Each structure stands twice: as structure tokens, then as C-alpha cells.
Amino acid sequence: MLRNISKVFTYQTPFKQIYSFSYYANLDLSCPYPSFQSRDLTITHTMHYITKPPCDPKIMTFGAFHTDHLLEIDWSEKMGWSRPQIVPFKSFSIHPFAACLHYAIECFEGAKAYRGANNTIRTFRLNCNMYRMKQSAKRLSLPDFDGAELQRCIEQLLKVDRDWIPDRPGFSCYIRPTLIATEEALGVRASSRARLFVVLCPVGPYFPSGLKPVRVFCNTSTIRSAPGGVGGYKVAGNYAPTVLPLKEVQKIGFHQNLWMLPDGLVQEMGVCNLFFFQKNEKGEKELVTPMLDGTILPGIMRDSILEITRGMGKFKVIEKKVYIQEVIESIESGRMIEMFGSGTAVSIQPIEAIGYNDKIYEVKYDTKLNAGELSHELFDLLTKIQTGAEDHKWIKSI
């Protein structure tokens, strides 16, 4: 009677699911029902321009300043999507019963825009963020939308607030699209109302001095995500449980947690994907990263690094299950060449040490570069793509 019932589930079945590395290969941004359209966008300019903070990395920290405007688009089950609006930055009026405040029915994205040569505004793979956000929204029963249309609305927002996009090297404009459930009733169910909004903030370099290696702690008591969960989606609920474990490891001199499963399967570091550059047991160089098994975030920087390094053709590039025991063995035997994380906020994050089971394992890096050779090379390459004068398929000048 229930034969093939598992096929009833239209979302991923992550107990078994393994994504291919081509998560971003087919960027279908379309929407099966009517989406909002960028051609309907209305713009209301602010009457009170905000004083911009100075381009000082110590002041312009991540997420501290907002720009003059924001983009908002409301949705209701009855009326569908409203017209997109760019309006002066403001607080939202949110009903105390709203589902976003009780059940975390909310997801977001993180992307960056850069000021490039000739004063152009450049976005980096924003279409990938649109794609991933659509997956997150669907997983939470939030409304789907046309990703290309949202991207065009965001481009308009960047144009309206273009003076906020810093022109100093290492500085950028962080883009935060967010989709929250606004149903004004307390039942745990698909929200009949939602708000999509996009805010911008100017950000300095993550580390003022360029790169800076971090110490990571292998957390063996808390997990970020498990098979069958939502670790593969950028949903709000993945983040709150990481706040306390971060505070705790910072107390003992580490910068981030390395997330694993109880069996030692390595997943992520803080909010970064992980890379291990090592010699394998045959002495061949290989770059290894945990495969997208549904428990880790399909990072856009991760995907970019895989494509860049595969293109280099200098060493093997492998997505596979990685266990902490292998990592430790590789460090102890001297086969580990370097370790780093990747993410939108940091770009590349070298790792200098990992703490595991009451021991600290130091990882090599070039103290002049403040990174391993490969991490440094990748950081430079990515920075050139993002802010350089040349065209690149990942860049859209607007």
C-alpha cells in the first residue's frame, strides 16, 4: 500500500544523498509559478543620507553598517509576490506571532560586490547565491521565486547605493538576501506570508593584514549537522547552535570549531568549507575537500576553488569523505602540506593548528606569506578575479 512512498518526498533524502561536485553546474533559476519581476521594481530614494564610515578595517567590520536603502518584496499565499521595492533603510514591523520569530522559518545568502577597474561595480557568482537560496526556500516551504529576477533587483540596489561600495583593495560590499516567514499565527506549518529583503553592508578585509592563519578545535561533543538534517541548506537554524561552542573554544585559544560527526567524519570549520593539501601515501600531491553529502554547505568559494585547482592540472583534486583520523595521520607523518578554509566572508582562511583529543597539531604555513603557498596563490587569484581589470565568467559588471 505504501510502495515507493519514499518517492512522495520531493525534497532531498539526505540519509543516502551524495551531491555530485556539480551542484552549481546547472543553475536553473526559473520558478514554476509567477515570480516578482525586476521590471516592476520601484525605487524610493532616501531623504536622509547616512554618513559613511571611514574605510578603516577596524571600524568597517563585518556586518556593522548598513547602506541607505534596502530591497523588499512581500509574498502571500493569496496574492503571490508583491512588486519589488527599493526603499530607504528602515526597521520592519513584525507581528509577535510571526513564524520567523518562533520556528526559524527563514533562510539567507551571503555574496559580495566589488569596485573594480574603471570604477565598475562587479558581482561574483551572484547567480549561484540565487540558486542556493531557492533550494533553501523550498526546503523550508517558503515561496520560490525567479532567481534571475532577484539578481536584477539586487543589481539595481547596488546601483542605488553604489557610493557605499568601497574602492580600497580588500574592501567590498556584502550582500545579504534574506527570506523570512511572516505568518501571524502560532501553528507550526508552512507560512502563508513571507518577506524577502536584501540589505547591503560595506566591509573591510576580514583580516586587516591580508591573510592570517587560525587555530581550529575539533569539536567532539557538539555537531553542526547530521545526515537527514538541513546542513546542506543555508537556513537560519544551522547557525544559532554554533554560537556557544564558538565562545567556548575562543576561551581556550582557538578561533573556530571544526565540525565533525561522532565517527570523525570531517564536515566544516566555523562558517567555512575545508581543504587539505597533502601528499598521499604514494607521494602524489592532492587537494582534498569533504564531499557534499547533504550535511555541509555547498560553498560557492569551495566550488570556485575546485574549478580553479582542477584547471591548474598540477595535482589531484578530490571530493570525498574525510575522517579526522586521516587528517591527523597526514599531519603527524609530515604528508600534510597545508590546510585552509574557504568562504565568502574570508575568501581563503589558512589554518595553523588543530586541537583534537587533548593534543594540538601544528600545520605548516609560510610565515612570510601568513599562509601556505597554495592558499596564498588561490587568495591572489580570487582577489584578481573579483577586483581585477579583466573579464571573467564569474564576474558580472553592472
Next chain:
Amino acid sequence: MLRNISKVFTYQTPFKQIYSFSYYANLDLSCPYPSFQSRDLTITHTMHYITKPPCDPKIMTFGAFHTDHLLEIDWSEKMGWSRPQIVPFKSFSIHPFAACLHYAIECFEGAKAYRGANNTIRTFRLNCNMYRMKQSAKRLSLPDFDGAELQRCIEQLLKVDRDWIPDRPGFSCYIRPTLIATEEALGVRASSRARLFVVLCPVGPYFPSGLKPVRVFCNTSTIRSAPGGVGGYKVAGNYAPTVLPLKEVQKIGFHQNLWMLPDGLVQEMGVCNLFFFQKNEKGEKELVTPMLDGTILPGIMRDSILEITRGMGKFKVIEKKVYIQEVIESIESGRMIEMFGSGTAVSIQPIEAIGYNDKIYEVKYDTKLNAGELSHELFDLLTKIQTGAEDHKWIKSI
């Protein structure tokens, strides 16, 4: 160097942790730093009383109506807790960067107040909700508070809105304390600002006709929570991922998901704890419920049922690891007497069938009672405690 590092973690280490059944035995509601005080509470009465909905179970559905007032208390790292305020019900002004909208740094509680004999307002084990909320808050690095003080403030709110508490059997007033992070910056970190608020809503009986058995589907592709996660806390992020799986099983004729781990370890049903009343292999009657292993919510109704049935002394009452294979075997061999869920919203929820691996297993219940005998007896007992004329240690008349 890192010896005993695991002791650095002050929160639970759930990979190994097993709570005892006495989660609510020691209700320490104190707070190590200055809390808000109920004696500082200010009350601003509304000028515009809202028309109350009729006491019709079809209209007064769960979470649809709010009362005239709400309680709010703000916190900031710098200033600590503000004075508690009861104010006319209103929407909140929330900054688009607020951590509650991006990272689900938010937790809540669910309790009920009843109108008892002599028109008294009675709360049921509200101190347990206060205790659990303190644990949730600490787990998310949200500010701690004195639970007894919050309880007194809630009692004041119930008094102010006492006309909203229905006097019909089966009706009650649902109490929703909520604590949200309101830091206006995008970094993933402990919030330096928070808002605690409490809203009330009048609710009809969950099922207008008293009890009604449900069909539950054993979800083998999605999990609610895993060891090392936050399933043992009432945090917002546990709920959003359950919305889509619920929609999906409802499409195929089930009412709820039964949550398990991939190895078949049974956890919860929808938003209820689970109970299995059966004969064991020796022919002895026993009431079994999954033990609090850190992945399931320490339900207050669950705790109450355990205490009541242990007091009856009629059969064994056991908290242990329960695997789905055992449950199926018990049903198939005719040993399962009845199955039910428990929760604040439903009180007792009889189960009539479970779907597992393409088969449906029917569970016995008395079609006249619309429940098994034990479920029915427990439902009656709990209802009498909640709304009856007699005093009970779980009841506080205010």
C-alpha cells in the same frame, strides 16, 4: 596541553549525555546575575479592547488570536535587563540586521492557563516551562533570567487579560514566552541585545470532539535531531525543517511524522513525546517512552504522565532507548496495547496507525472512546488536574 579540554564546555556534551528522568526534579530558577524583577513591572492598559472571538473550536484554533496585551522585557549586554512592561498588544520594530532574522538565535515555550472552579485562573507547571526556557536561552548564549520572576510577570499578564481565558471545558489560554536576539549586526556571535516577550492566545480543544487518534509516518529520510545537536532544547531552529516533511506526509494520508535516527532509534512524533503501552515478552504490562538522550524534548506533559503512571503502580514505567523494529514487532505479535503522544497543545494524542517501510501497522484503540483505555484515563486525569475544583501541586491558582 589540552588535557580535560572537554571540561571547558560548560553546556551539555550530548554525544554521551543521558538525562535522568528527573529533568524537572530540581527546578533551580535562579539566575547568577541580576535579573529583571516582577516588582518593577509596569502595566499600560490598552485604550482599544479587541473584540473576542466566539468560543467555537472551529474559529478559536491554535495560535490564531492574540489577547489585548503582551509582556516585554529588553536586555542589553551593557544595561542588563530593563523593567518588565505589560503593554497593549503591538507589532515589534525589528532591525533588518537583527540576529533573530538571520541565525535563529531565538527560543520559546508553550504553556497553558485554565479557568477552573470558582472562576480562578490556574496555571499548570509553569515553573517547568521557566526552567526549560532558561536552559534553551543558555544554549543559544541568550541572557539568563530568574524564572520565578518571569513566572510572576506572566501571572500578572494573565490577570490583566483574564477575560480572554475561556471558561468552556476543553478551552484554555495558551502562553507563549519567547526570547529573541536583537543585535543589529550581521556577525554570527552571541547577541549583545535581546527581547523577551510573552503573548497569550485563547484556544479551543485541539480536537473538537475530545480525543481523535492520528496516523503517523516513520520518516526514514529526514531527521529532526541527532546526538550532539539541540533537539533537547526548545529552540526555534528545531521546527522550520519539520514543516516540509509534515506537508509531504499529509499528502499521503498521515497526520504527523514519527522522528527517528537512521538506525531506527525512535525519538518523537510531530511535536509530541511518544508512549508505548504494551505487554513485554514475559507478558507483563509496561509503559515505555524514549529516554531523554539529548535529542528529544523533555516534555512537561511527558514528565507528568511518567509521574502519574508511576504513582498508579499498576504496571512498569520505563524510559529507555526504543527502536522502531521493537515497536513493529510488538504490534505484529499483538503485544502492543496502545500508543499515544503527549504535548502541551494536545495533552494526549492517541495513535491509530503507523506507516513504516511501505507498510501500515494498525494500532488498537477503543472506537467508542476514540483512544486506548490508558490514554483515555490519562486524558481525563490531566483534564481534572488542569481544570477541576481540587488543588494539586502542579496547579497554581492566581
